[in-house]
Amino acid sequence: MTDASPKVQLVDIGPEHAGQRIDNFLLTRLKGVPKSAIYRMIRKGEVRVNKGRTKPEYKLAEGDSVRVPPARTAQRDEAPAFIGDQLKSSLESAILYEDGGLIVLNKPSGLAVHGGSGVSLGVIEALRVMRPQQKFLELVHRLDRDTSGILLIAKKRSVLKQLHDDLREGRVEKTYLALVYGRWNGRQHRIEAPLKKFDLASGERVVRVSQEGKPSLTHFTQVRLFDQATLVEAKPVTGRTHQIRVHAQFAGHPIAGDDKYLPREQNVFFADKGLKRLFLHAFRIEFNDSEGKRVRFEAPLPAELQTLLDRL
Numbered sequence: 001m002t003d004a005s006p007k008v009q010l011v012d013i014g015p016e017h018a019g020q021r022i023d024n025f026l027l028t029r030l031k032g033v034p035k036s037a038i039y040r041m042i043r044k045g046e047v048r049v050n051k052g053r054t055k056p057e058y059k060l061a062e063g064d065s066v067r068v069p070p071a072r073t074a075q076r077d078e079a080p081a082f083i084g085d086q087l088k089s090s091l092e093s094a095i096l097y098e099d100g101g102l103i104v105l106n107k108p109s110g111l112a113v114h115g116g117s118g119v120s121l122g123v124i125e126a127l128r129v130m131r132p133q134q135k136f137l138e139l140v141h142r143l144d145r146d147t148s149g150i151l152l153i154a155k156k157r158s159v160l161k162q163l164h165d166d167l168r169e170g171r172v173e174k175t176y177l178a179l180v181y182g183r184w185n186g187r188q189h190r191i192e193a194p195l196k197k198f199d200l201a202s203g204e205r206v207v208r209v210s211q212e213g214k215p216s217l218t219h220f221t222q223v224r225l226f227d228q229a230t231l232v233e234a235k236p237v238t239g240r241t242h243q244i245r246v247h248a249q250f251a252g253h254p255i256a257g258d259d260k261y262l263p264r265e266q267n268v269f270f271a272d273k274g275l276k277r278l279f280l281h282a283f284r285i286e287f288n289d290s291e292g293k294r295v296r297f298e299a300p301l302p303a304e305l306q307t308l309l310d311r312l
Helices: 022-029 035-043 085-093 123-130 157-168 243-250 264-271 303-311
Strands: 002-004 009-012 065-068 072-074 095-098 102-107 148-154 173-181 188-192 195-199 205-209 217-225 229-236 280-288 294-298
Touching: 022 035, 022 065, 085 095, 085 123, 102 123, 123 148, 148 157, 157 280, 173 243, 173 264, 173 303, 188 243, 195 243, 205 243, 217 243, 229 243
Parallel strands: 148 280
Antiparallel strands: 002 072, 009 065, 095 102, 102 148, 173 229, 173 280, 188 217, 195 205, 217 229, 280 294
């Protein structure tokens, strides 16, 4: 059974929601509304920010006025989404750290961080089902579906706001490990190139370097040279979609296993050595905890990626 919200709501965004994606804001506010319905409302322009159309990835700002349309919501006693024992076990074993305000998760490759765009269930939805007593669970940031590694999930609104503020001010340092095609000579590389999203005729979304794009900066550090590949550390200063992947491609060294940005003939080289996924791993994160203490977490390189390095 369903209920209908009686009328359009106009919501003024306060500091506690500043920096949150509009889709995640609606998923929380309209609990019980199918994710597909929320994304459809955004796509059709029924959701408005400051009287204008918006996109799912738009980040709310303090003072924004959000139009929330009437929506049919599930009854509270409706059964939650089903998640299998294998996924539950995988997520529980992937938790690197947890306290009263935060979960640090080592996300597996191939698992989306949230549902939508053809994905019915992501990390955040699964955790909400697994922790029904937890009233607040929100993603602090995102990882691409094929990227593994450290993902932060806030269990308190205050923790989410603090970490969003720190992300905007550059006080969170994220380090990735990536294997790129070819020998990338030189110890340090600074790639500063604006990035813009494009929708292809097929419906696929890609990111490209464009002077019309948003300013983007990534620092790469050589870790190890192989005959036809290089292991690098990547530290994104900005946080654009596919930033590390596109900056590596722009530098002439696309990431191994990248079906979107690595040419097919170069991908064959890695596939022949057994690589079946994107070689991009969120290895380390440093930030200030709720008491102002600097903390650092690391996620070991997954076995399948370490095996590839051994073969090289």
